[in-house]
Amino acid sequence: MLAVQGLTVAFPGRQGTFNAVEDVDLAVAAGEIHGLVGESGAGKSTIAAAITGLLPAPGIIAGGAIRLGETDLLALPFAARHATRGKRVSMIFQDPQTSLDPLMTIEAQLVETILAHEPALGRAAAWARAAALLGETGIRDPERRMQAYPHQFSGGMRQRVVIALALCTNPELVIADEPTTALDVAVQSQVLALIRRLVDERGIGMVLITHDIGVIAQVTDRVTVLRHGRVVEAGATADVLGNPQAAYTKSLLASIPRLDRRLPRFPLIADEERAPSASAGADAGALAEAWLKARPAGAGTHAAEALAVENLTVAFDGPRRAFFRKEPPIRAVDDVSLALPRGAVLGLVGESGSGKSTLAKAIMGLVQPSAGTMRHDGAALPPGRTRPRKHPSRRAIQMVFQDPFSSLNGRRRIGAILAEPLVLYGLEPDAGARARLVSSMLALVGLPTDAAERYPHQFSGGQRQRIAIGRALLARPDVLVCDEPTSALDVSIQAQVLNLLKDLQERFALSILFISHDLAVVRQMADRIAVMKDGRLVETGESEAFFAGPREPYSRNLLALTPVLSVKRPRAQAS
Amino acid sequence: MRAFLSQSEALHLLARSPLVIAAALVALLAIAGAALAPLIAPSDPYDLASFSLVDGLRPPAFLEGGDTRFLLGTDDQGRDMVSAILYGARLSLVIGLGALAFAAILGIGLGLAAGWIGGRFDALVMRIADVQLALPAILTALLVDGIARGLLPSGARDEVRIPVLVAAIGLSLWVDFARTARASTLRAKNEDYVQAAIAMGVHPARILFVEILPNVLGPLVVIATVDLASAILLEATLSFLGVGLPADAPSLGTLIRIGMQFLLSGEWWILWLPTAFLVALVVAINVMGDFLREIFDPRLR
Structure with missing residues (x-):
């Protein structure tokens, strides 16, 4: 139904033309979900934009054909092409927050869209169809919910509305660009099930773009693996994932964290582009390694627990409803007690909004807890603003942030960023020795030593995260707090960064509080695990025992909903 | 982050905008002329002995009755234009x-401090800024000038003329800097790199000047160019109103005030030449300010 042949999308620039997509073939039949998978920069979204005519300037379709049914889209004049796409192709975007107009009711958006395409239908019929669609996408009591504004729906419900909006013109082809990336796992699996059902029932063709192979395994019939704008491998999902041919697909699959068992390291299958960086830096990193190992033993009491929080509560003021009336405070962290054993990795898991990051910030002294105590190495850790600037824990506890694009100051050279802890804590008074240590640390975290002269924007996300880890290590910490350190990264990069963290943890006996929403990642990293929900601790325990059989229903549910890499979806017998 | 442009990209943008090149040339010529005035000016207008009434009211050299000694004519005192x-x-x-x-x-200091400290200090500084905005710039300048006149003994007035003007004009322009610096500080405060610095225990002054200030410099540079044009205009206005510089040490505004007397008398050059110079300078600076804004804010491209 959709046939893309030899598609090439070019972005002409001053330094020459850049082909974001090169010679891509793609065929989607009715009632089929075709997955486009690849890491960032692979050209997935550019293909979607070329099909929908939403290519950002100065991009142009430099070659190939896009056929929709019998219509050759590129041969049509502009207006006709536009009209054809509007009628027959719909799009579902990643972020349901921004793809609905916040100032219009759902009713207005749906009815208006239907009438824009079928003016003859009449308002009453359009309304009826809109209500029926909302019901079909799983929104209860659709007639009443029609009057609601987007902000009155939760994220998952909003994405259902977006799907209804995409379907309201009865399109033949729907392009979904990362439709579940912004959602929590539980909601993600519901939305994916909904998408599968609608495609089967309505016989729509769908192109599903995602970076997440778990999603591909869960719903798609066929899959095309992309890299650098080219097709690496294509075929039926079961074949490609079960028996990958291309080296890139194999390495991609190998770097996905497994939920079923813990591996000592992620197997990194080197291909022509990814040189094994760790071995190259082994020599150059020796200085930093020796320096880290020579760190003086902690001044504390050598308690068995590197870090402990007891009955910690962080409450934020509720929104003011009237001058004298405030909502009750929001308890982001509610009476949590946790202990991080020395030299171990404690995985802290929970969905978004469960209070994981707030807990980390409280430990770092960045937010003020309203109750509870914290201890570092047996000694009391003053909370929030009462922690003196020169408190020893400021050096001994270091944090790695989630977003590597915001955690490094873009206006400072890498060398200056990394030297900061050395200067700040007076660890190395000599400037020459500092520079040598910095470049050795860069080698240790797998970066070229000339990186010190460059600025953060010259590095990719994974490289920046390595720099952030290097900065944390140069303070000679005993405790590392990692807040979703890899969730902004592609899976293959994630595997490298996680391997690096494991290496460093083992070599230097670091204690790590590892925060993540991804159970599979935590399984690979953690010795102990703690699950949080709505600010409360649900369950703690040894990692292996937890994954073998979680005690709490919430944990069991969370575990069951995490997509696993097995192609088991029974295909509905619609087509 | 996107404000990071390779130099070649800025040059490329420059090459595509002839207006900006022209403006840069005009501003450069005017600034060079002003800076090198003692070297290139035919005579010293502050030296009363160097010109005589005999040469008064000469038209520019290219007009009938002009004198090649006075390329753009003279004023009523015989001063070379x-x-x-x-x-x-x-x-x-x-x-x-x-x-x-x-x-x-003043503005960047207060803005950074207000954004960083927050709370009552922030509220106080920003309310003062609001009051300042409500007062027309010229009124602030007149007020400062008036207070200075009242406080200083008459002999000292002439020596502090320029510092008083600088303070008067500066006081009416600091708000833009303060607001921008404060807004940028508030945003940067929640960036992870600043949070990281706070958690590490870096001194607040170091965070403000090493981590935050370089990141807010872009918009501040743009404000600076636009405000430079405003400051020059404000000085001209004050001098025109007679509260700026005196006739024996004339600025462009003073020259325009002097020229006003000849508006309808046929000696147009005394008024229009300094006016044209002032307009050209201010427009050129503003065009360059817009160009800088374009460089620092790629969304406007």
């Missing part, structure tokens, strides 16, 4: 740059 304009522009630019520096230091 070229020299008067170059020296006038020199004074105008010195005062403009001085006022700009005054406003920038």
Whole structure:
């Protein structure tokens, strides 16, 4: 139904033309979900934009054909092409927050869209169809919910509305660009099930773009693996994932964290582009390694627990409803007690909004807890603003942030960023020795030593995260707090960064509080695990025992909903 | 982050906008002329002995009755217009740059501090800024000038003329800097790199000047160029109103005030030449300010 042949999308620039997509073939039949998978920069979204005519300037379709049914889209004049796409192709975007107009009711958006395409239908019929669609996408009591504004729906419900909006013109082809990336796992699996059902029932063709192979395994019939704008491998999902041919697909699959068992390291299958960086830096990193190992033993009491929080509560003021009336405070962290054993990795898991990051910030002294105590190495850790600037824990506890694009100051050279802890804590008074240590640390975290002269924007996300880890290590910490350190990264990069963290943890006996929403990642990293929900601790325990059989229903549910890499979806017998 | 442009990209943008090149040339010529005035001006307009009433009211050299000694004519005192304009522009630019520096230091300092400290201090500074905005710039300048006149003994007045003007103009321009610096600080405060610095225990002054300030410099540079034009105009206005510089040390504004007397008398050059110079300078600076804004904010491209 959709046939893309030899598609090439070019972005002409001053330094020459850049082909974001090169010679891509793609065929989607009715009632089929075709997955486009690849890491960032692979050209997935550019293909979607070329099909929908939403290519950002100065991009142009430099070659190939896009056929929709019998219509050759590129041969049509502009207006006709536009009209054809509007009628027959719909799009579902990643972020349901921004793809609905916040100032219009759902009713207005749906009815208006239907009438824009079928003016003859009449308002009453359009309304009826809109209500029926909302019901079909799983929104209860659709007639009443029609009057609601987007902000009155939760994220998952909003994405259902977006799907209804995409379907309201009865399109033949729907392009979904990362439709579940912004959602929590539980909601993600519901939305994916909904998408599968609608495609089967309505016989729509769908192109599903995602970076997440778990999603591909869960719903798609066929899959095309992309890299650098080219097709690496294509075929039926079961074949490609079960028996990958291309080296890139194999390495991609190998770097996905497994939920079923813990591996000592992620197997990194080197291909022509990814040189094994760790071995190259082994020599150059020796200085930093020796320096880290020579760190003086902690001044504390050598308690068995590197870090402990007891009955910690962080409450934020509720929104003011009237001058004298405030909502009750929001308890982001509610009476949590946790202990991080020395030299171990404690995985802290929970969905978004469960209070994981707030807990980390409280430990770092960045937010003020309203109750509870914290201890570092047996000694009391003053909370929030009462922690003196020169408190020893400021050096001994270091944090790695989630977003590597915001955690490094873009206006400072890498060398200056990394030297900061050395200067700040007076660890190395000599400037020459500092520079040598910095470049050795860069080698240790797998970066070229000339990186010190460059600025953060010259590095990719994974490289920046390595720099952030290097900065944390140069303070000679005993405790590392990692807040979703890899969730902004592609899976293959994630595997490298996680391997690096494991290496460093083992070599230097670091204690790590590892925060993540991804159970599979935590399984690979953690010795102990703690699950949080709505600010409360649900369950703690040894990692292996937890994954073998979680005690709490919430944990069991969370575990069951995490997509696993097995192609088991029974295909509905619609087509 | 996107404000990071390779130099070649800025040059490329520059090459595509002839208007900006022209503006840069005009500004460069005017500034060079003003800076080098003692070297290139035919005579010294401050030296009363160097000109005589005999040469008064000469039209520019290219007109009938013109004298090649006075390329753009003379005023009623026999003062060479070229020299008067170059020296006038020199004074105008010195005062403009001085006022700009005054406003920038005061505004950026207060803005950074207000954004960082927050709470009551922030509220206080920002309310003062609001009050300042409600007062027309010219009124602030007149007020400062008036207070200075009242406080200083009459003998000292002439010596502190320029510092008083700088303070008067600077005080009416600091708000823009303060607001921008505060807004950028508030945003940067929640960035992870600042949070990281706080958690590590870096001194607040170091966080403000090493981590935050370089990141807010882009918009501040743009404000600085636009405000430089405003400062020059404000100085001209004050001098025109007679509260700026006196007739024996004329700035561009003073020259325009003097020229006003000849508006309808046929000696047009006394008024229009300094005016045209002032307009060209201010427009050129503004065009360059817009260009800088484009470089620092790629969304406008």
